[in-house]
Amino acid sequence: MNDVRQTADALAEVEGSRLAENIMHFGRVLRRAGLPVGPGQVLDAVEAVQACGIGWRSDFYWTLHSVFVHARHQRDIFNQAFHVFWRKPGYLEAMMSTMIPQLAIPVREREKAPGEARLSEALFGGADDDSEGPESELIELDARLTFSAEEILRKKDFEQMTVDEQAQAKAAIARLRLKRRPVKIRRFRRDPGGSRVDLRATMRASLRHGGRLVDLKRKERQTRPPPLVVLCDISGSMSSYSRMFLHFMHALSNDRERITCFLFGTRLTNITRHLERRDVDEALDRVSEAVEDWSGGTRIGACLKEFNYTWGRRCLGQGAEVLLITDGLDRDDVADLEGEMDRLHRSCRRLTWLNPLLRYDAFEPKASGIRTMLPHVDAFRPVHNLESLEELANVLMNDRAAMPPATAAA
Amino acid sequence: MMKTLPASIDATQDLLASGDYICDRSLATVLFLALKMGRPLFLEGEAGVGKTEIAKVLAETLGRRLIRLQCYEGLDVASAVYEWNYSAQMIEIRLAEAEGTVKRDDVADAVFSEKFLIKRPLLQAIDSDEAGPPVLLIDELDRTDEAFEAFLLEVLSDFQVTIPELGTRKAEAPPLVVITSNRTREIHDALKRRCLYHWVDYPDAERERAILKARAPGAPEKLAAEIVAFVQSLRREDLFKLPGVAETLDWASALTELDKIALDPETIDDTLGVLLKYQDDIAKIQGSEAKRLLDQVKAELSVAAQ
DSSP, rough: OHHHHHHHHHHHHSSSHHHHHHHHHHHHHHHHTTTOOOOOHHHHHHHHHHOOSOOHHHHHHHHHHHHOOOOOSSHHHHHHHHHHHHHSTHHHHHHHHHHHHGGGGGOOOSSOOOOOOHHOOOOOHHHHEEEHHHHHHHHHHHOOOOOHHHHHHHSGGGOOOOOOHHHHHHHHHHHHHOOOOOEEEEEEEEEETTTTTTTHHHHHHHHHTTOOOOOEEEEEEEEEEOOOOEEEESSSSGGHOOOOOHHHHHHHHHSSSSEEEEEEEESSOOOOHTOOOSHHHHHHHHHHHOOOOOTOOOOOHHHHHHHHIIIIIHSSSSTTTEEOOOOOOSEEEHHHHHHHHHHHHHHHSSSEEOOOOGSTTOOOOOHHHHHHHHOOOOOEESSHHHHHHHHHHHHHHHHSSSHHHHHOOO | OOOOOOOSSSHHHHHHHHHTOOOOOHHHHHHHHHHHHHHOOEEESSSSHHHHHHHHHHHHTOOEEEEEEETTTTHHHHHHHHEEEEHHHHHHHHHHHHHHHOOOHHHHHHHHHHEEEEEHHHHHHOOOOOOOOOOEEEGGGGGSSSSHHHHHHHHHHHOEEETTTTTEEEEESSOEEEEEEOOOSOOOOOHTSSSEEEEEOOHHHHHHHHHHHHOTTTTTTTHHHHHHHHHHHHHOOOSSOOOHHHHHHHHHHHHHHOOOOOHHHHHHHHHHOOOOOOOHHHHHTTTHHHHHHHHHHHHHHHHHHO
16 A cells, blocks of 8 residues: 555656646646636646555546536546546547547537537637647637627527527527516515614614623614526427526526426426526526427417416515516417416416517417417516517516506507 | 423324324324424325324424414514514603603614514524424415525524524524425525425325314214215326315214215215315216215225225
């Protein structure tokens, strides 16, 4: 045992500079793959590896793992990066030199594991310090949108986007932040201009002066955004949009807490837990495994009923808001739909209906499903391009800015 | 002399039965384990299935003190754990000033002492009690927000609370904790992980008759049988809120007050508000549907009697 340790130490000393350098390169690969790795972690890693010695590959793996991985979703990326990077010494350089000519050809033949696309980009693309400078610069240019391109993209219907544009739109959605109007809750925080006296803080402050001075401390009600529930239609008529909406829901649920997401077509599926994965590819893979009724028919009434009966009381507490994303084209019985919409409307703070059909200027609510649902929503909004998603933020910020359904129906 | 905890699942079931609480085997098992392992018991279920009642009966039969913390949105440390008696503290400071000899630190010590501490339920549950560790009922936890839930984690894993002015207080013997939730919100996994979980379901017909007999002994036997059968058949209907055991008991005492000895369609229509609490549900059942269910129930009962 001692021998092994000594050998490892010797090795570390002899090749110390080389190993440290490799760990540094590995750290850079991880950083490009999206892990928050800085020089601090690299130094820690070198120290950790020196402390443990390099006995077994698995020891080495877990040593680096302990330093570089800080959240569950980072494990997959780390795992793949580790196995690619440390396969044999100099592997990266070899890979770099042999693979670079093929880089321009997108690899799409086989199914990629979640995160792999980003890893291969991190390993072979975007390298800025080596000889393949010009090529990577080209990639950089490609990846970035000029202002006017973004303008066009924002107004373009999701349905008409090319694969490239869709990828850009997805990236834009991932950056999207929905500011939401906070509501007052029954908790207090210290606030010098607050409306109430904080007796406890007053007492402690006054004792600091031996009780001679009574300096009134104040407190004010805290605010926080209410819970948000998203119900998204994934039936056949919505299929060209549902992928985008999934990205939208993923961005939402990673941005804030207290959000519950459901998909419905012929049945209702709660996908909140699947969306919790930070890596969007991994999250959406899990969602598609969980959902069975992709691009099928729609039974809005039945699905809303299931929501009201089994989920409504569980996620509509504490003044929740509801986003209902559907085109309202329902083949089912409308009588059921009417009652369930009414119940949903009465059990939440605000019900916003997002309908991609509203992209047509001459949209008229003719389908019976749409006519049934309209009287029961607080706001009726289009949702077919990036701009409409951004505008949604304004709707959620202002209680009264919502377009009254009456004018939409007229 | 402190009453000992039940030594087996059967003993647990008997203990609850001695307090007129009729429970099934699964609930007795999880309660026994909770007592044995000293872990909080987390009960979830529809409103009115007897979640809160378990804690009450447990306290009564074991002769322990019942401390109840009713949760609500915005529940904070000041109303759940402790609060200082500010007005008394102010007077104390004024008195110390009037004497004029007391030093500043002494005033602080005197003011933040046990004398001015108002104990709220969680602190009461941690302080020792002659009758043995009390039963702590944290009722309707789903009504609070996540912030309070996170605070409970410390209390439930170590049974200690920290008061900055006095230091950490730790329970000598952990209280028997029962947490209930109506599931109007999902409770965080971290809290559930520290507890033993049980979903309290509606009882079957046999157990519901036993419950009715124990809790509403005044009801005539025939009426009780009809009530249970009718409520059981209602629970098979497509209703927004199904009637719980509490509603069955209320209905039984209501019908007993009305001197009924058997169910008839008019009485059901008149008293349906005791069982069903949503207008949609009442409208659906009232009239012909109630009559149909009643006929079915009577037919079943007469078959069973033969």
